[in-house]
Amino acid sequence: MGVLDYVWAGIMAVIAGPAAFELFGIGIPLVGLMVLGGFILGIVGGATPGLAGPFLMAVSLPILLSTFGFSPDALLPVLGFLIGVMKGATVGGSVPAILFNTPGTPDAMLTTFDGYPMAQKGQAGKALRTAHFASVSGDTFSDLVLFTCAPFLAVMVEAYLGFGEKAALILLSLAFVAAVVGASPMKGMIAAFLGLFIATIGTGQDSYARLSLGTDVLSSGVPMITAVLGVLILGEILFAFEEMWRSRRVDKVSPTPIQRDQRLSWADRKRLMPFIGVSAAIGTVIGALPGIGSTLAATLGYSTGERMHKGPVAFGDGTPEGIAATEAANSSVSGANLIPVLSLGIPGNVGAVFLILAAESIGGFNPGPGVFRFTTEEVNPELVIAFGLFTAMMLANILNWMIGGRIMAACGVMARVPKQVLLPIVLLLTLTAIYVQETDFTVFYFAFAFGVLGYGMRKLKFPALPFVIAFILAGNLETAFRQAFAVSGGDPFFLFKSPLSLVFLAISVGVIVFFSLPRKPVNKAIEAEEGA
Amino acid sequence: MLSRRNEVWIALLCIVAALVTAMVWVPLDSETPPIYTFRRQINIGDAMLPLVSATGIAICAVIHLLLTLRREPATERSAPLDIHTGSFFLPFAAIMLVSCMLMYWAGPIALALFGPTGEEAVTYRQMRAAFPWKYIGYGLGGFTMVFGVTSLIEGRISASRALTSMLAVLALILVFDVPFDTILLPPNGDY
Incomplete structure (x- = not known):
């Protein structure tokens, strides 16, 4: 098969794959329907303060796995749904930010700066249209960069990196994530090492399950989805419970007057394009780096837009350019942060973690450089899945262009759901989602244990993302270590033999040292991302 | 920091x-x-x-x-964990414990008390996928969890929150159980 044959096979896997049902004799593709379902759920969830894309992906995953099973046929419907959620939540987050000055997702915080003043001036509709236009433009741009860059990067990694270099590359990624997420790189590194350590419990190559303390409950290892959901979701829920209990107040929402003309004209769109273009480029570059999330991209996009802006209404006073600069930047992160996932197998953010978990749970698709093997004599099914995934992403973008704005406008009501009512329901939902996966009550013990760990990490200002990414990558890292060591003939300096792995290790140390320097300013945007 | x-x-x-x-x-x-x-x-x-x-x-x-x-002394002075942490998490842990116990035991106990009687004893395992037994534990435990935590956070008990909690549990049953034959709600997989 040639390159174009693979692309075509991926497209056909989505549009001519299994049909969900028939309408007037025409089969409605299941993957397309899943993307649509995920997209709508994502917008609704994104528009609900307290929920976010990762929350929804986390609770959807066990249901999806139970529904579609663990065969390779399940890959595209499950991943398509999760992609839909990710994209929907990105645009949905701006709804409560604009209407009620409450960001639905952390990266929409800067949207409140101009969105809410516009809503107060009666221009809520125009603000929502601006957010949607900027968001979907940035997202589409970012996806196009992903489609072109990820295969090339993967081919280069596969061609030039051996076992030792791959191990060094994983270390570099972990060091980078640990250094940039949170205010203290050393705490990030401790979190990453803790993730590696916990992942080793009950695993290994020997007949005895290491670190299991001789118990049955630990000898089969720590359930991955439960651990990730515990640290990321339950930890956040416990933290939010305590915060709400301390404050014990409900945000009151007051109605706003509405102006008649809410359209976003072509002239308006033309005026916004430079801001969208610059922010989309910033968001794409930021998104391609593991660990740096959409909140930082939004901050940089906003500040760059502010410098570019020469209009009558200043940034922060309710100008559409401010919304466009923020939304284009934070939305363009979502596509680009799949570049390290698909080309290196390294999740760069929480959303990508759930994509990797889905792929690992189902099997038959191992995100990493091996995916992009353009074999001509025999079909590489993983490559077909990858291009199917790209097709699903483009499908989500098309849906976003066509109906995203209307769904956003309808979701304003979600911001009125009180958090103190919503989060206990999310707690039960998360526990149920964990249980249906394992069907064993002891999984609650793991869930609570990791929930407490996640809560403790938030209270003590340890970033959770390095822990989760290290936990997921531990198996790959250990395998790479063992293989590199065996290939080197038992050389203890196997990691330092190749110039490329030396470069990776030097950069790892450099990144940690650079971000540990006392002159590093504390970035509120990064802290907000870590809190997400 | x-x-x-x-x-x-x-x-x-x-x-x-x-x-x-x-x-x-x-x-x-x-x-x-x-x-x-x-x-x-x-x-x-x-x-x-x-x-x-x-x-x-x-x-x-x-x-x-x-x-x-x-480094210079930090601006944030408050301790990460204080007496208020314990004041919240003690009742929270009690609510979670009661909820989980209800979830695990309510179904089998209800079956033992009100289940069909006859010559052959019916076990919960036999009835774990049958209405209404399969919903009793999840319904009672889930309601206690949602309503209890909401009331704890708000510091008051209200009928509207009780209704919301019931509807939430019902909605989760509709999402997880009704459409899928293969999914078992907690704690039915344990029996």
Whole structure:
């Protein structure tokens, strides 16, 4: 098969794959329907303060796995749904930010700066249209960069990196994530090492399950989805419970007057394009780096837009350019942060973690450089899945262009759901989602244990993302270590033999040292991302 | 960042825990050491990655301790955990415990009290997929959890929140159980 044959096979896997049902004799593709379902759920969830894309992906995953099973046929419907959620939540987050000055997702915080003043001036509709236009433009741009860059990067990694270099590359990624997420790189590194350590419990190559303390409950290892959901979701829920209990107040929402003309004209769109273009480029570059999330991209996009802006209404006073600069930047992160996932197998953010978990749970698709093997004599099914995934992403973008704005406008009501009512329901939902996966009550013990760990990490200002990414990558890292060591003939300096792995290790140390320097300013945007 | 005093305590705790793990737990609870020779081939053993991880934690904690001791006193003064933390989490833990116990036992107890009687005893395992038994534990435990936590956070009990909690549990049953034959709600998979 040639390159174009693979692309075509991926497209056909989505549009001519299994049909969900028939309408007037025409089969409605299941993957397309899943993307649509995920997209709508994502917008609704994104528009609900307290929920976010990762929350929804986390609770959807066990249901999806139970529904579609663990065969390779399940890959595209499950991943398509999760992609839909990710994209929907990105645009949905701006709804409560604009209407009620409450960001639905952390990266929409800067949207409140101009969105809410516009809503107060009666221009809520125009603000929502601006957010949607900027968001979907940035997202589409970012996806196009992903489609072109990820295969090339993967081919280069596969061609030039051996076992030792791959191990060094994983270390570099972990060091980078640990250094940039949170205010203290050393705490990030401790979190990453803790993730590696916990992942080793009950695993290994020997007949005895290491670190299991001789118990049955630990000898089969720590359930991955439960651990990730515990640290990321339950930890956040416990933290939010305590915060709400301390404050014990409900945000009151007051109605706003509405102006008649809410359209976003072509002239308006033309005026916004430079801001969208610059922010989309910033968001794409930021998104391609593991660990740096959409909140930082939004901050940089906003500040760059502010410098570019020469209009009558200043940034922060309710100008559409401010919304466009923020939304284009934070939305363009979502596509680009799949570049390290698909080309290196390294999740760069929480959303990508759930994509990797889905792929690992189902099997038959191992995100990493091996995916992009353009074999001509025999079909590489993983490559077909990858291009199917790209097709699903483009499908989500098309849906976003066509109906995203209307769904956003309808979701304003979600911001009125009180958090103190919503989060206990999310707690039960998360526990149920964990249980249906394992069907064993002891999984609650793991869930609570990791929930407490996640809560403790938030209270003590340890970033959770390095822990989760290290936990997921531990198996790959250990395998790479063992293989590199065996290939080197038992050389203890196997990691330092190749110039490329030396470069990776030097950069790892450099990144940690650079971000540990006392002159590093504390970035509120990064802290907000870590809190997400 | 927390206050310097808190950061120092965190670093010290991490150092002690990591050293105990690296020197006691890992060597005693792994079958093969970090490096071992088998049939004249040198291999990485199962103890390697946990040992590297624990050592990494210790080294990073030492560096964090040194950096913390050098830095200016932080602006954030409040302790991360205080009396209010306990005031919230004690009743919260009680609610979760009662909810989980209700979830686990309510179904079997209800079956024993009100289940069909006859010559052959009916076990909960036989009835775990049958209406209404399969919903009793989840319904009661789930309601207690949602309503209890909401009431704890709000500091009051209200009928509207009780209704919301019931509707939420009903909605979750509709999402998880009704459309899928293969999914078992908690705790039915345990029986």
